[in-house]
Amino acid sequence: MTDTALPAKIRSRRRREAIAPLDFTRRRWLKAVLLANFIFLYFPIVALIAFSFNNSKRNITWQGFTFDYYKKAFNNTALHDAFMNTITIASTSTLVSTILGTMLGLILHRYKFPGKGPFDSWIHLPIVIPEVCLGVAMLAFFTMFKIPLGLFTVTVSHIAFSIPFVAVVIRSRMSGFDPALEEASQDLGASEWQTFWGVTFPYMIPGVVAGALLALTLSLDDFVITFFTTGPGSTTFPIKIYSMVRFSVTPEVNAASTVLIVLTLTLTILAMWIQSRSDKKAKTDG
């Protein structure tokens, strides 16, 4: 029986009933703890976003609402260039890492092969090793082979650390796939190629989209690895924000940051939504 099924009068009476022993969320101290935790989690970000609209340089007392700092950030050519670089890098990285990551995810899902255990651990390494270690390794590698640091090196590094994440998403999507479908398709005379595009791939699509969105967010958000592989003319948006932050705290930085927050939040929520929708569909289908 749910609360919502009860008429309002009874519900309000229930609220005053004694708190059940395990009904911790109705205890005042736990509510206070939860509230304190959420204030800790949200205050800095909410303040940052709010003060990007504040009509004051000092950034501490509210002086009225304005879009001025967004205009200023938009007209800042360096910031503008950095944004374009980020878009170029992120879109290339997303395209390549989605294709390669999908292939890798399929391999891990479909095949038994000797050395699969160690191979699997090796694939997860880029996810677990500290970002600084990966960043300096890329720097050492590019310098050793005399590859000039720039858009190319940043993109290549982003692809490398995004592939495993895409592979993990694809693999978890494929774990719900019924291999009998592929067998049926081949029994009915389709070739392996036709089976892949006609049966397997349509099932994978939500995973591919979610993986691509994850790769896109990873690339848009990355700071540490980009910091070590970036060269003249390839400053990305986070790197530009970093250099502005080092300089001073201004509403303009807040405005630029808010743009990035909104962008990544939208993409992440979109990915979550696609995944949960396809999970639900998988449940009702099978």
Add this chain to the structure above:
Amino acid sequence: MQDWRRNKLVFSILLIPPTAWLVIFFTIPLAVVWVYSFGQRGPLGETIITFSFANYLRTMEWVNLYITLKSLWIATVTTTICLAMGFPLAMGVAFAPPRYKNLLLLLVILPFWTNLLIRTYAWIAVLRTNGYVNFFLEWVWSGLDWVFGGMLGQFQPLEMLYNQGAVIVGLVYVNLPFMVLPLYATLEKLDKSYLEASLDLGASQWRTLFSVTVPLALPGIFTGGLLSFILALGTYLTPDLLGGTDSIMIGNLIAQQFGPARDWAFGSAISFILMYVTFACLWVKAVLAGREGAVNY
């Protein structure tokens, strides 16, 4: 699952491109750093491979050992605070009525989806001398000053930024979700009849918490603890932005060697030590997970 020999062509078409990419742009760079770690800094700042352990021995020198020990200390403190804050938070989410559960969980994860750099930057605005915390304290102070008739004098803003405290606050902020999610996962599937049995048999809420709930939640505590420990230990950005000269951590030491100090051989050695420590933690986590029943995070 298919055997790879059934269709070797398809298998190799799928296998070779991503594997080649990861070998060239991940494994070879790590191998380069590994070889560099046995090298030496040349007169022009270049790296000469000398096959010596000198760099590893140098990490044992007090200046460097001090930074390593301090990083371990900061990571431990961060993990402890994360646990102290995360446990009640995870309890709150796990024991919430079902219709609020997903919303609360989403609220815990949401800040984690915003950019790391921006989340760290946000704390500068909160903690700096003319930041929000000092602004609030000044307001309280002037109120008290008015009550006491000006006996307190001028408000002195607190120096809360560019020190170890600020680094710890920043790290707790960034790592809290990594602690809460595994804790939530264990508390959520915990059989609540054990708690009821304990309470029915006369144990107090506190006794039940420490003798029943916490022992049952140990796998989650270990997983969350190790995750936030690893992440705090390998951090670079947080001490870089929120820390001062005294709060350099291993990550910053590595970056320094590859940047201004230009001693790549030494930087490579520290980098590998940090990776070995990370792997050791992950191994402990895997062993514990195998024994206690895995938590999926």
